[in-house]
Amino acid sequence: MKFDWLIVGAGFTGCIIAERIASQLGENVLIVESRDHIGGNAYDYFDENGILVHKYGPHLFHTNSKKVWEYLSKFTDWTPYYHRVLAVVEGKKVPVPFNLNSIQALFPISISHRLEELLYENYSFGDKIPVFKMIEHENQELSFLGNYIYRNVFLGYTVKQWDLKPEELDASVTGRVPFSFSRDDRYFKDKYQALPKHGYTNMFKRILKHQRIKVLLNTDYKEVSNEIDYKRMVYTGPIDSFFDYKHGALPYRSLKFDFQYHEKDDFQEAGQVNYPNEFDFTRITEYKKLTGQYAKGTTISIEYPKAYKAGVNEPYYPILRKENNEKYTLYHQETQQLKNQVIFAGRLAEYKYFNMDQVAARALHLFETEIKPSNP
Ligand code: FAD
Ligand code: UDP
Secondary structure, X not given: OEOOEEEEOOOHHHHXXXXXXXXXXXXXXXXXXXXXXXXXXXXXXEOOOOOEEEOOOOOOEEEOOHHHHHHHHOOOOEEEOOOEEXXXXXXXXXXXXXXXXXXXXXXXXXXXXXXXXXXXXXXXXXXXXXXXXXXXXXXXXXXXXXXXXXXXXXXXXXXXXXXXXXXXXXXXXXXXXXXXXOOOOEOOXXXXXXXXXXXXXXXXXXXXXXXXXXXXXXXXXXHHOOOOEOOEEEEOOOHHHHOOOOOOOOOXXXXXXXXXXXXXXXXXXXXXXXXXXXXXOXXXXXXXXXXXXXXXXXXXXXXXXEEOOOOOOOOOEEOOOHHHHHHHHHHHHXXXXXXXXXXXXXXXXXXXXXXXXXXXXXHHHHHHHHHOOOOO
């Protein structure tokens, strides 16, 4: 078989790069995917009860990038959706990211007024304040608020999710969910927030619908790469595996999803409820509340964090901390020697905690800067 490009992985990164190469350069692409479906971790499907669920946990699309939004909008219509998350704190379900409404729900009115006053004195309305920054604040009461949020929202959840305390991870991890000095309960504040109207998988099918793109499922690229004639490769799998773990395995966290169907129309108060402190799981997602689907009954998934074991479960999350980032740098240096043959891109190949819009932006950028210029 003869192709211009071999792309490993049919997730966001692989699909977008394939589409660009086929439609803009007119070159032939083979995508090899080890799973039995396209879409990577954003894959969704209708379960046996007819409810659209996300196989690898809740995927909410949000971006500030007009470019990414307009690109994806060529392949899907959207259902506007603003994600709202509640976390169980001291027996009450309160909005997360923690905000003025969460304070009001948890503290006596005199204390919540006092904290609000202090926030106005020290910050600007609308500010997003990472929990560690608040803990460090010179004002004792604000530092108390930071510590309260740390203990009740972050500590238990993070130990379950990562088997590490928040301070043992890169600050950017908990920084994803900063205190929001507002009454805005939305989980994300981005300009564009929506879910593909007919699902992610449907959107990927349309991205890949091109005569110059072929997809081979259920195939690890290592099984077939010697039999395929190609000029260049885009690799979106785990970078340590590509180099046969020569600098040691990069650690990842995995998850186990317990999907349950309930014969009632409404399971919980919001699309996602987090359990920072109680139980062994971190969060419960109710899919109908995300997609807006009308259906009888409802399907939820309960997420149990797990250690990652190659060949046993999936490498969902790179574990961002100093020693792992340093190990990744060793692998990244190896990639420089292959620069003209292989492009490493995506969450696993770059060992970055990327959201979907970030990998989409990266894929479009790589096409413009590294793929298109080398094909005059
Ligand atoms: P992937 O989607 O991981 O695709 C890589 C593909 O390569 C996979 O399909 C894999 O099977 C394949 N592959 C790997 N090795 C090989 C091999 N050797 N041979 C053949 N194929 C191979 N982002 C958001 O923006 N919003 C969210 O709400 C959100 N929620 C998330 C929830 C969870 C639980 C997880 C894990 C991630 C979430 N993300 C979310 C992140 C999102 O999933 C990623 O940003 C995105 O899917 C990354 O796309 P990718 O193409 O880089 O990688
Ligand atoms: N986090 C937390 N409690 C929460 C929500 C998030 O401790 O209620 C921390 C936790 O460490 C988590 C990280 O913030 O892994 C990032 O949260 P996010 O919701 O972005 O995680 P993802 O959706 O990527 O799993």
